[in-house]
Amino acid sequence: xxxxxxxxxxxxxxxxxxxxxxxxxxxxxxxxxxxxxxxxxxxxxxxxxxxxxxxxxxxxxxxxxxxxxxxxxxxxxxxxxxxxxxxxxxxxxxxxxxxxxxxxxxxxxxxxxxxxxxxxxxxxxxxxxxxxxxxxxxxxxxxxxxxxxxxxxxxxxxxxxxxxxxxxxxxxxxxxxxxxxxxxxxxxxxxxxxxxxxxxxxxxxxxxxxxxxxxxxxxxxxxxxxxxxxxxxxxxxxxxxxxxxxxxxxxxxxxxxxxxxxxxxxxxxxxxxxxxxxxxxxxxxxxxxxxxxxx
Ligand SMILES: Cc1cc2nc3c(=O)[nH]c(=O)nc-3n(C[C@H](O)[C@H](O)[C@H](O)COP(=O)(O)OP(=O)(O)OC[C@H]3O[C@@H](n4cnc5c(N)ncnc54)[C@H](O)[C@@H]3O)c2cc1C
Numbered sequence: 628x629x630x631x632x633x634x635x636x637x638x639x640x641x642x643x644x645x646x647x648x649x650x651x652x653x654x655x656x657x658x659x660x661x662x663x664x665x666x667x668x669x670x671x672x673x674x675x676x677x678x679x680x681x682x683x684x685x686x687x688x689x690x691x692x693x694x695x696x697x698x699x700x701x702x703x704x705x706x707x708x709x710x711x712x713x714x715x716x717x718x719x720x721x722x723x724x725x726x727x728x729x730x731x732x733x734x735x736x737x738x739x740x741x742x743x744x745x746x747x748x749x750x751x752x753x754x755x756x757x758x759x760x761x762x763x764x765x766x767x768x769x770x771x772x773x774x775x776x777x778x779x780x781x782x783x784x785x786x787x788x789x790x791x792x793x794x795x796x797x798x799x800x801x802x803x804x805x806x807x808x809x810x811x812x813x814x815x816x817x818x819x820x821x822x823x824x825x826x827x828x829x830x831x832x833x834x835x836x837x838x839x840x841x842x843x844x845x846x847x848x849x850x851x852x853x854x855x856x857x858x859x860x861x862x863x864x865x866x867x868x869x870x871x872x873x874x875x876x877x878x879x880x881x882x883x884x885x886x887x888x889x890x891x892x893x894x895x896x897x898x899x900x901x902x903x904x905x906x907x908x909x910x911x912x913x914x915x916x917x918x919x920x921x922x
Contacts, residue, residue: 629672635681639792642679643767647790649675655792656680657701658735660728661744685739685794690716696798700739708733716921717758717798719807723750726811729818739793742778745785745851748820752779753846754809755796756854757826758922763795770794779851801922804831804839806914808907812899814890822890823847825879825903827911828922829867835916838862843875843904848883848896855879858904867912876904 634653636642646653653675656662665671679685685701688710696717698707707713708724727733727750741751742762752775760775767790775796778785787793801807807828814822824846830839841862843855858875865871885896914922 631673632675634675634677636677636679637681639682639684639765639794640767642677642682642792643765643790645675645677646792647767649677650789653677653789655743657737657740658703658732660732660736661740661746679792685792688712692800694797695800698738698796698798700737700743700793700795702738704728704733704736704738704741705730707738719754719809719922720751723754723809723811726750728820738796742775742796743785743787743793745779745781745783747782747850748822748847750809750811750821750824750846752852753824753826753844754807755798756852757807757809757828757842757844758798758801759842760796760798762793763797764791765794766791772797776852776854782850801918802830804833804835804915804918805829805922806911806916806918807922808910808914810903810907812903819890821847823896823899823903825900825907827904827907829862829908829911829915831867831912831915836866838865838867841875843879845879845883845900847890848885848900850884853883855882855904857882862908869909872908873905875908876901879904 634645654673656676656678686699689697690712704724704727708721713721755775762775763772780786809826811821812823813819826844828842832839841859843858845853858878861875880897880901883900885893887893
């Protein structure tokens with residue numbers, strides 16, 4: 628690893644100014660679990676590392692029944708996994724975190740880094756998009772909010788400008804009769820990055836039989852997390868039926884764009900998408916029927 632200068636801003640504004648000042652030569656450094664690997668491998672040699680870990684405004688997990696859940700960008704995987712507040716309000720997040728990477732990565736790696744790195748083989752984006760999360764972004768000229776979906780542009784590419792920082796993730800309070808299921812599948816070892824990650828979320832009508840809204844979000848099978856919109860359209864506004872779920876799963880399998888790699892061939896991944904959507908949907912449906920204010 629080549630020498631670099633280590634900068635430690637104490638506020639978001641100061642960090643944005645440093646990023647603007649040093650342009651392409653600077654990089655945000657949060658937990659360092661991803662960035663340090665590419666630096667050690669020599670793929671990327673920033674001249675300045677802007678360590679944001681000492682900015683108090685980027686920390687903390689907050690819950691408000693009206694606004695929903697707010698996660699500071701520096702919240703770590705481990706905090707999500709162990710927070711009593713998360714376990715009470717969004718248990719799906721703490722459950723999935725138990726399977727993310729390994730304990731060392733979970734202790735250091737942050738939610739902001741996980742999203743802003745835009746690596747395709749991750750878990751959180753699928754779940755958060757299915758929950759209709761948005762993000763807050765700060766830049767030298769002010770803040771903006773966008774849906775999480777809009778963040779992802781391509782492999783390792785986001786819509787953030789070089790002098791912008793992802794500051795918060797906002798997850799709205801789920802509407803009544805909502806259930807979500809996430810199935811993570813790893814084809815090599817359980818601590819490997821996922822080969823596939825499939826989130827299915829339903830919000831039901833009062834009759835507990837009709838699907839008001841459906842979200843089918845696929846991870847690791849396209850350059851960015853992918854909403855299977857045809858599958859969603861097939862399920863929405865209709866009675867939940869096993870046959871329809873099978874058809875939706877087949878749509879999802881056609882909609883995704885996997886590539887063959889060490890974790891599986893393109894055909895294998897397409898087939899697994901079909902299998903996982905078929906498995907996740909009934910669980911999400913049952914959870915929605917049993918909704919007690921948490922997902
Ligand atoms: C061995 C291993 C296994 C893994 N397995 C999984 C897995 O199973 N599931 C999963 O979801 N993930 C997995 N990951 C990815 C892991 O979640 C990310 O490495 C981690 O969350 C990145 O966070 P970080 O704080 O370490 O980011 P850093 O390494 O510090 O930064 C990563 C990138 O994001 C940028 N960045 C960081 N924070 C911000 C911010 N707030 N605003 C704007 N840009 C920012 C940095 O400039 C850098 O380009 C794995 C990683 C490793 C190394």
